[in-house]
Amino acid sequence: MPHLIDRRHLDFVLDDVLRVGDLLSLPAFEAHDREGIAAILDTAEAIAREQFLPSHRLVDDNEPRIENGRVVLPAEIAMALAAFREAGFLGMVADQDVGGLGLPRTAANAAFLQFQAANVSIANYALLSMSAAELLAHHATAEQKARWLAPIIDGRYFGTMALSEPHAGSSLGDITTRATPRPDGTYSLRGTKMWISGGEHDMAANIVHLMLARIDGAAPGVKGISLFIVPRWRAGCGSASEGAREVRAGCGSASEGARREWNCIALAGLNHKLGQRGTVNTVLNVGEGGETVGEIVGAPGQGLACMFTMMNEARIGVSMGAVAHASAGYVHALAYARDRVQGRHPDSKDPTSPQVPLIEHADVRRMLLQQKAAAEGGVALGLYLAKLADLKKAAAIADQRADASLMLDFLTPIFKAWMSEESLRANWNAMQVLGGAGYTRDHPVELHYRDNRLNPIHEGTNGIQAIDLLGRKAVMAEGRALNLLIERLRKTALRARRQPQLAGYGTELEDAAARCSYAVSAMTARREQANARAALSEAHYVMELFGLTTFAWIWLEMALASLPRADHPDAATQAFHRGKLQTCRYVFCHRLVETRTLIEIIVRPDAAVYDMRDAWF
């Protein structure tokens, strides 16, 4: 079994493209060094291979079910998560003062990719807990951190995001779950939460739901939404007077259930999904059969703002998952294409000659190139975003931190939306390379294809991301984020233009960057002249334009890093870097060219979509 995430590529990205060493010299990360990161990557790879990968099919075949009112999961899920926890991965990015490792996110996300590629259904539980920890680290009080964050980081408690409701998914401003103040300063919650991943199970001493609700009398819309810690178990787990030891003793096992008090969050049902089935997805009735008690996090009315700390991390995590699927599918397709012989070249039709491996066929190479580009480009782009998150937190100068924050905000919807679709196209091609075999459940490709199909939907559909990009991110800070990106693209283009082999790509990237700027100004003008509806109707195509351009940019960065070793005397090293250069060529010659069509669609005054009427469908 080949590795699902190519370690050589990871190291290349970390060292040669992103220069993670620069990060490690910052005070915030001084506890870490490159050797330590290498050891973490080694451990992640080993645990993913040994504890996550073997049950990828099993957790799909044995979907969560309800028995006697409890969620039943395959034991392999808890076992894998225990191994993950015991190796300390839950606290990778959390600060050391709350019990974490304080690792740069760049390194942590690289490590986490291994788990997402091996078994995303299990990795999701960890991702949710880590995201919840991130949110609590930012917004909870010290006292709340002691009670809720610490046990999440050490794996006794799991976290969830409890945002959506049956009538309010994309439109969070319309949630109706109510929070009524109680005399002791806590709140009593009532409502129904939908699509809650990891919402109910018995793998943890407690489940900490980070839940959005409206305090009685709050303003309508997003301004009236507050954030609450709403635990599955109330008494015996919550009081501040108990130390961590007592909490564990009070909540650790089912036999001690009598000492726990149920917080009246009723499991109303499970959602049965196309993929990612091992991640139990629940409908929860809050305040049913008694009182559900929660405590507020942050200020009243600041719930959505607080939650976005977590959502942005989650969105990057989602598309890192998509990239992990692209990588896994590519690895399987490449192995199959090298192994399976079928057909002959068009110029050698002698039927007695041996058949050639699939990889000899040009069209199979095209499908593999698309996958290689998506998988490796996605890893590089995703880790670049992680580096921005690190710089936002830890860069030496305030301006650097502000710029990193703007770039991260701008690139997040692009990475979430465009990369999740490109990664799914990669899985499409992986299946196509395997042919009929790929369509069967005997090969893992169809499972990656199903698992991955969620990524363009959850954590904000890709349509929402496109509106976020064009309607908010492109114009925020008076366009400064957009300008930072364009500047970054041009810098890379300029470096490329100094290299004869890459000069043409430099020019093409500059042209694409100009198209990005032009698209935004054209849409801004349209919004001023006409109305916001017409301007946003092209958001999808603007997203495609930015996605392709950013993707080409990261590939040009990789090509620049590989160029000096394209003639390396070591054959394997040479092949590695020539592969990067050839893939960059594919991305520019076969993909970035699409931006020429996209800009035409965007600026054309012919509003084919916007003018369509309901009655005409």
Added chain:
Amino acid sequence: MPHLIDRRHLDFVLDDVLRVGDLLSLPAFEAHDREGIAAILDTAEAIAREQFLPSHRLVDDNEPRIENGRVVLPAEIAMALAAFREAGFLGMVADQDVGGLGLPRTAANAAFLQFQAANVSIANYALLSMSAAELLAHHATAEQKARWLAPIIDGRYFGTMALSEPHAGSSLGDITTRATPRPDGTYSLRGTKMWISGGEHDMAANIVHLMLARIDGAAPGVKGISLFIVPRWRAGCGSASEGAREVRAGCGSASEGARREWNCIALAGLNHKLGQRGTVNTVLNVGEGGETVGEIVGAPGQGLACMFTMMNEARIGVSMGAVAHASAGYVHALAYARDRVQGRHPDSKDPTSPQVPLIEHADVRRMLLQQKAAAEGGVALGLYLAKLADLKKAAAIADQRADASLMLDFLTPIFKAWMSEESLRANWNAMQVLGGAGYTRDHPVELHYRDNRLNPIHEGTNGIQAIDLLGRKAVMAEGRALNLLIERLRKTALRARRQPQLAGYGTELEDAAARCSYAVSAMTARREQANARAALSEAHYVMELFGLTTFAWIWLEMALASLPRADHPDAATQAFHRGKLQTCRYVFCHRLVETRTLIEIIVRPDAAVYDMRDAWF
């Protein structure tokens, strides 16, 4: 539950776009009239809705399994097929002299769409039988027709295509199943057949495998392949001395099994698929545990040529199935988009205002437009191919028959490959419109998405279709088929240019047609200058170019048919035709523009794909 295939659109295509009335005036179809076709379409819709649709999810949940060596299928499959048979649908296109209705394929395929949309897993059994009947009608002797074709048409026997083997799927020239002559003129067959849909079950008195094999001593490659009738049951069913009545008496029920002699085709296993699970897919060992006897169809060495009679029909049928999925997904997505309220317009952010239906959002309309274009354009294009098949068979003048045959040959790979991918994109968008709900198994969209994923793979992968188009079809008959297509496109463009509202699209279609011609000549020149491998490496993009152009062409044909009624006083009629015009606008403004990029990729001398090496991946 709305209809999965819009009957108004079907009638519009049959009457206003394809003028099926012209077909009905031909002597071959004089037994039929438009009212009769309407009645057949009514019946198909009713049986599909009542007998096929209700078990769509059930046959997916209850996958075929082996019990005591027999394939067990849900009873709903046989019941639905009985209803199909009793209504006479199995013989729709077969000639009247072999017990069929002799219906134009244009009408028959329109009727069959209903079954494919409702439950493709069941429809497949019928499609295979009808394709087998088609093959036998063309190539079997009169005596064989009496014994094998007649009982297939009346539904007592089912047919299969038994081509692939474990080591030979796309490369049929490499099959190794052997046929050894027996003294009585029949053959003894030995080998393993893979991916055989409907290969084993107890729903029919017999299963007639149309099997490819090599007669001992035959030439290597495709020239040594012959076609055989290989029945599941031998004795009591096969002898020519028995009439149809006796055959039925001898084979009709399992209790009479003793009177049937097993033909030693052993069920080696089932393939477990991503979708289309109700269609049992088998691995068969032929000549295992005894002698498997078959009879040859057509001349020795002509097996693949004979089989292609069936394969071409099957390829059109496959993509009609894809289109049926696009249509079903569109119907579900449209209903959901009209029913589900979520969010507000960008210019009306008042959180107390009511939420708007999804269809109000521009990006949802874009996703619905793509689906409408795929579903309705696919139906029109598929039925145009069916009309070509009818004209090939029945046109009054030999030249017309020859031209129809060439056009059909040329368009078949385009329709199979491009349309199956566009239809899958439609299902992708259907799921995206439903969001999280679309990702669950509570809605049928995910099942259409899974079912439909097979279509770019089977009956020749889309990569194979692209090579067929560029390497064979584009150059056959000295380019005459290509010229016929270009001529057809230009005629439509010319008609459009005479209409002010469509003149621009006429020009764009002419430009796209010119790109198609140019792409073929550039690739032909490259083949002469360089080598066949390099020339074929762009086959995928050439396919995309032809697919988009042909798709835009059929939409322009529809727009021309709708234009006179765009201001019709009846509101529903007006909306229907304005919908066609707006969708045509979408196809030209948002999709056909891609051909500008494609021609750049194709003619660019930068062989990014072709130069990629195995070691660089």
